[in-house]
Amino acid sequence: MHPALQGLITIVIGVGGCVAYYYFSNQFLDKVLYPPRGPRAGHNINRANLIRPWLFLFPALLALGLYLAYPVFETLRMSFSERLPGGGSAFVGLDNYSQMFAEPKFWEAMRNNMLWLIVVPGLSTAFGLLAAQLTDRISWGNIAKSLIFMPMAISFVGAAVIWKLVYDTRPIEQEQIGVLNALYLYFGGSDPQTWLTLPIWNSFFLMIVLVWIQTGFAMVILSAALRGIPEETIEAAILDGAKPFQVFFKIKVPQIIGTIVVVWTTITIVVLKVFDIVFAMTNGQWETQVLANYMYDKLFRANDWGLGSASAMVIMLLVTPILIWNVYNARKEMR
Amino acid sequence: MDNIAGTKSSLTWAVHISVVILVALWLFPTLGLLVSSFRTSDQIATSGWWNATFPSTQNLTLRTEPPKSQIEREGEFIIEGNLFGSAGSSQIQVYGIASNALGAYQVGETAPLRNGGTITVLANGDYQMKNSEAFKGKRGQRVFVTAETPPKFTLENYRNVLFDPANSEGMAKAFFNTLTVTIPATIIPILVAAFAAYALAWMEFPGRALLIAMIVGLLVVPLQLALIPLLKFHNFVGIGKGYFGVWLAHTGFGLPLAIYLLRNYMVGLPRDIIENAKVDGASDFQIFVKIILPLSFPALASFAIFQFLWTWNDLLVALVFLIDATGETTVMTKQIVELLGTRGGNWEILATSAFVSISVPLLVFFAMQKYLVRGLLAGSVK
Structure with missing residues (x-):
């Protein structure tokens, strides 16, 4: 069967199935199980109202449990075991972890990830704040915003191609077609550089790609926060003789610090999961390895599920503080 | 705020310039790829795309007609023709007949040939070789020219990538595969999430x-953790690798954000409407279908855009759950990564393929930006 047709049928079955499930389960509850009639009508209504939320929630909870919650525990279990030839697995304790910690490639990935964690959220938030502040003050700000925001729609792989062209290298006797080398030679560089193979620097060249993508996100959120600042505070500061920079750093930034933290943590999560950019541009060669790509390497190239799961657990561990912080904040908000 | 005394600073022009620079910086890389996708491979390889609108100067090695085409006229042997095949728009500036003396002669000048005779090359590529005795050999004389070619753009790359049946890149197929992944994976989670x-x-x-706390927590769980357990699960229940698995996976991974976004939006709907409906005897199911769902359209739209962009641009989930050894079900992102690996130098194919793949999300982005921004502001946790 043609996959497009298969897709169409899946949509129909999926959507139809969902609608049918919700409709008939509600009908069943109201008409058969606890009809709101007869001598026990009140009792029945209460019973039905106790059950109904779970009817509404059931498919979502099933999917969430199976596709997100269960894998966390299964991965944890697998990180403590190894595959036996011929199927099955055996408990090996911390062996996978100690083996992983002994690998220099893992520490390279850790070091790079730490660099990514500092540079990308920092630069994206800073550029986003700058762009938000500047574009809010001009008439064509919305067009400017939408152009800076545009990379958000581009896939990491597409962005990798776009930036590979920027970093392209040609031999010295040919004309450079990569902007970076062209500029480098124009400003007096002697030899065209192969940017993506220069250790340490190449990691930064990869980070720029993600900064380029995430700045738009930071800008949109921060610009909304900036516009939410009460005008009186700014007017008062100006009347008291504050300079524009003072207004920005001493009046505006402290008032949106909560939003800045949200933006920062959100980009941090993206950074921890970053895979496509490294996979497409260097595949972890020349000391650009990051955790997510290291994990993919272990899982699907080395076929070592134990080690792969252990590195996935490291990513999970790094995400956990943010997870707790988000849950804590969400609960605070609900009260 | 601009009307308060002292704020309308003289720095306004500086703000304008800064924004222009910022926008230019952000646009420049994408523009490079777009321009490159309309150039021929020769043009891409010999000059930077920022020179695309200027005439490009190229060093070319061309050949005259072979000696067998010579004619004898008034006691002289003559070979005539055009170095480009026919007079085109390229203009030759200087030429040479040895690889160590590239620009030895101006156009119109007559150069002596090493094996006897002379050659004269004109700016449009016309040449005339003269000799008192017959030219010998099988091949024509090599001529090294420096020519200026006017800017030229072509749609050839797009024709090759999308419509050429002999095309080995299979971008058209990957395009439809991506669409097949994306649409069910966008629609199915919406309904499930809306009820929840x-x-x-x-x-x-x-x-x-x-x-609710659990869903907020699940928002940030890296999907990397889910790869192997779910692949094992899919193999266990017999789905294996394929569209069905990838639809399910995208549904599962998209649900936390969907539920979170939609709940935040629905909680803000006016309580009166819902209570009035309840008083009038509507059941929860009716309230949901007839009141909540239509009112939540903006939130549904913003989640749909997110999920669409995310599934269209995804590489990892497709690699793990969809693409099997046959490669029949490859998606565009995978196709491009493959091209990067095997044909990293063929920028015309790479640029065009990449642009085909990012054109759809860009279109959606510019058409539905309002909803995207609204969704981001409502659910900036993921």
């Missing part, structure tokens, strides 16, 4: 706060 969000927003039951 309604329960979490407007129904009272024990454990509700805990569930």
Whole structure:
């Protein structure tokens, strides 16, 4: 069967199935199980109202449990075991972890990830704040915003191609077609550089790609926060003789610090999961390895599920503080 | 704020310039790829794309007609023709007949040939070789020219990538595969999430706060953890690798954001409407279908855009759950990574393929930006 047709049928079955499930389960509850009639009508209504939320929630909870919650525990279990030839697995304790910690490639990935964690959220938030502040003050700000925001729609792989062209290298006797080398030679560089193979620097060249993508996100959120600042505070500061920079750093930034933290943590999560950019541009060669790509390497190239799961657990561990912080904040908000 | 004394600073022009620079910086890389996708491979390889609108100067090695085409006229042997095949728009500036003396002669000048005779090359590529005795050999004389070619753009790359049946890149197939992945994976989670969000927003039951907290927590769980357990699960239930698995996976991974976004939106809907409907005897199911769902359209739209962009641009989930050894079900992102690996130098194919793949999300982005921004502001946790 043609996959497009298969897709169409899946949509129909999926959507139809969902609608049918919700409709008939509600009908069943109201008409058969606890009809709101007869001598026990009140009792029945209460019973039905106790059950109904779970009817509404059931498919979502099933999917969430199976596709997100269960894998966390299964991965944890697998990180403590190894595959036996011929199927099955055996408990090996911390062996996978100690083996992983002994690998220099893992520490390279850790070091790079730490660099990514500092540079990308920092630069994206800073550029986003700058762009938000500047574009809010001009008439064509919305067009400017939408152009800076545009990379958000581009896939990491597409962005990798776009930036590979920027970093392209040609031999010295040919004309450079990569902007970076062209500029480098124009400003007096002697030899065209192969940017993506220069250790340490190449990691930064990869980070720029993600900064380029995430700045738009930071800008949109921060610009909304900036516009939410009460005008009186700014007017008062100006009347008291504050300079524009003072207004920005001493009046505006402290008032949106909560939003800045949200933006920062959100980009941090993206950074921890970053895979496509490294996979497409260097595949972890020349000391650009990051955790997510290291994990993919272990899982699907080395076929070592134990080690792969252990590195996935490291990513999970790094995400956990943010997870707790988000849950804590969400609960605070609900009260 | 601009009207308060002292704020309308003389720095306005500086702001304008800064924004222009910022926008230019952000646009420049994408523009490079777009321009490159309209150039021929020769043009891409010999000059930077920023020179695309200027005439490009190229060093070319061309050949005259072979000696067998010579004619004898008034006691002289003559070979005539055009170095480009026919007079085109390229203009030759200087030429040479040895590789170590590239620009030895101006156009119109007559150069002596090493094996006897002379050659004269004109700016449009016309040449005339003269000799008192017959030219010998099988091949024509090599001529090294420096020519200026006017800017030229072509749609050839797009024709090759999309419509050429002999094309080995299979971008057209990958395009439809991507579409096949994306559409069900966008539509199915919406409905599931909407019901759950309604329960979490407007129904009272024990454990509700805990569930919401759980969903907020699941928002940030890296999907990397889910790869192997779910692949094992899919193999166990017999789905294996394929569209069905990838649809399910995208549905599962998209649900936390969907529920979170929709719940936040639904909780903000006016309580009166819902209570009035209840008083009038509407059931929860009716309230949901007839009131909540239509009112939540903006939130549904913003989630749909997110999920669409995310599934269209995804590489990892497709690699793990969809693409099998046959490669029949490859998606565009995978195709491009493959091209990067095998044909990293063929920028015309790479640029065009990449642009084909990012054109759809860009279109959606510019058409539906309003909803995207709204969604981002409502759910900036993921």
